[in-house]
Amino acid sequence: MHPKDAFKYCPACGKRGMMYNNKVGYLKCISCGFQYFINEAGAVAAIITDMEGRILFTKRAKAPAKNKLDLPGGFVDIGETAEHALEREIKEELDISLSSYRYFMSQPNKYIFGDMTYFTLDLAYICQAKSFDNIKALDDISGIRFIPPEEVNPDDIGLASIKEIIKQYLNSLNSTS
Ligand SMILES: [Zn+2]
Incomplete structure (x- = not known):
């Protein structure tokens, strides 16, 4: 609705x-x-890659798009910067810290929760982690997968905005190699 x-x-x-x-x-x-x-709410999504360039995907534990692949991230709180939300969400969902990140792109999304449609603007960042040694699946995620770019199937991704962000990220890899 x-x-x-x-x-x-x-x-x-x-x-x-x-x-x-x-x-x-x-x-x-x-x-x-x-x-x-009625406005868009700010949200962040992190494209975190490991040393081999594999992309870290999370598996969603809750609706919407339960059990589908997602990127770590979440809503920006009122009064918070996108960068703070990025670092906070990564800590909350994965218990890891980022060593660096840069803004990549934005994508509007419709987030259906309950019967209500929430409009978000997802801000995507390309990120490096300090370490994956103590990574955990916390909060609203049920698992973590590192997937090589050539093996990513965008149809396994639940949210339309994240699917588009990953498509454009994969395109950016192809255009630079
Ligand atoms: Zn009135």
Whole structure:
């Protein structure tokens, strides 16, 4: 469900009649004029490679796209930078630290959770880890796989934005070799 369809009553005055402005992307109450903007939420995704260039994939433990491959990452908290979210999520999901990273690309996504559609903007970073010695599958992931680029099947990836990010990453490898 699009968030515009979830707001039947105005959260400010309680009356029925929230009109959605498709052009600007906000709901406006026809009674009191209260406005509610529907925006993309920031999220980060990490392309972490090992010494042989294999890509670290996680397996999703929860819906959406349960049991499908994913990249480590997650939502950016309010007041947090994308870079801080990247380091925090990698620590929370894998218990490893990054030695370096650089911004790669962004990709919009729709994240279906419960009945609601959340709009995200996934920011992808290419990362190197300090060490994989103590890596663990924590938080909302059920496993970890290192896959050589030539063996990656984008159809095994659950989320559309991550699939596109990996496709473009694989293309970037082919164009530089
Ligand atoms: Zn109102």
